[in-house]
Amino acid sequence: MIKKILVGISSCLMGENVRYNGGNKRLDFAVDELARYIDFQMICPEMAIGLGTPRPTIRLVQLENKVELRFSEDNGEDLTKRMEEFAKQKVASLEHLCGYIVCAKSPSCGMERIKIYNERNEGFQSNGVGLFTKQLLEMMPWLPVEENGRLNDAALKENFIERVFALHELNVLRESGLTRAKLIGFHSRYKYTLLAHSQPKYRELGLFVANIADWGSLEDYFIAYRNQFMSLLACCATKTNHTNTLMHIQGYFKKKLTLRQKEELTQLIALYRQGVQPLLAPITLLKHYLAEYPDEYLAQQSYFNPYPEALRLRYGY
Known part of the structure; x- marks a missing residue:
């Protein structure tokens, strides 16, 4: 259970x-x-x-x-x-x-x-x-x-729920026993989620993760990482950041998609940026291509499934 x-x-x-x-x-x-x-x-x-x-x-x-x-x-x-x-x-x-x-x-x-x-x-x-x-x-x-x-507010609601589920995953990781590999793996899974919230802060947090070996206590490191990670997520994601993130992910499929598929995806991302389509639309298409052309790194990204889809939080913006 x-x-x-x-x-x-x-x-x-x-x-x-x-x-x-x-x-x-x-x-x-x-x-x-x-x-x-x-x-x-x-x-x-x-x-x-x-x-x-x-x-x-x-x-x-x-x-x-x-x-x-x-x-x-x-x-x-x-x-x-x-x-x-x-x-x-x-x-x-x-x-x-x-x-x-x-x-x-x-x-x-x-x-x-x-x-x-x-x-x-x-x-x-x-x-x-x-x-x-x-x-x-x-x-x-x-x-x-x-x-x-x-x-x-749709954006504030989505941001809050995303943070709740992310903190839960971080707490479960802590309860399972902290290791450097687990913490680095967790951070890697949240790459695109964090990029959608703040690219400058993502780079700052990346430097902090790169120096994990300098910490004698993993518990102390966890507490410091948790504070920075949750502070970053508290910055509401923007259409501009989501658009950049979607285009970055699109790059993984550039050698696999047909010209028509590339144009369709590019157009859908543009429609999201313009406010015509919700975020769910380009993400759904990317998940479809991910199923068709599997990529292990992308498949484990929290960006695609940050919380239960049944909550329908990506429909409203």
Whole structure:
């Protein structure tokens, strides 16, 4: 039986009635689609620190040089210490996760643009981060973290899922016992995936891999590599980078395809670059040619199958 990938998620996004108003913010993509491949670890920080449901609303408040978490009513109880202590303790136990989906706009779970009110609870600025998610991002900088609202964007959704599955593979490699050969092989498998995200950063990471023999501890090397690898993947792939990657792969077949086949592939890549065809179209044709003209190096590239095809993430852009 294949072990499912473990991903953290705000409980309300799984349909749990834990919000301040006794309701939820069910994320259909997680419950109806991702749950086939992923085991979700549900966490509601507000319930975890003893707040019931329904409950008074809470907010971030700027007091001198410190942002505090307080109930929204005037002079509301300060919940900052309770939330920070819980977050630090909980996040320290989450290294097994391969991703995390947080609830947008939440003063505990929001990832960005959270309202921070002034001491008089009048004006606000939208540049805060939920206190739990703040600890998550600081303590696990390599972890793919995304908000439910941002997952409505096709490119951001694909980027997040790609990172989740890549981190899972990297974690499985670590659990199997680290060797230089395994780490170099992993990096080689992700060549075209990384090129589609950032060519300059791919070259930088390549130099880091080339110096693996200089590291006395493979565990220390793994941690440093993981941080750089996941940081690179966090850069969203672009049409320009995908086009260059597709053309690079096309070069493997230049001596095998007929003139008509070459023209068809070139035209399909051009249509993708122009936004007429989705990324899936040229990749499907390349996979067809790969089946017809096998190449061992290309066949093991993650670029062709970064996650289950049934998720249909390459249809929308």
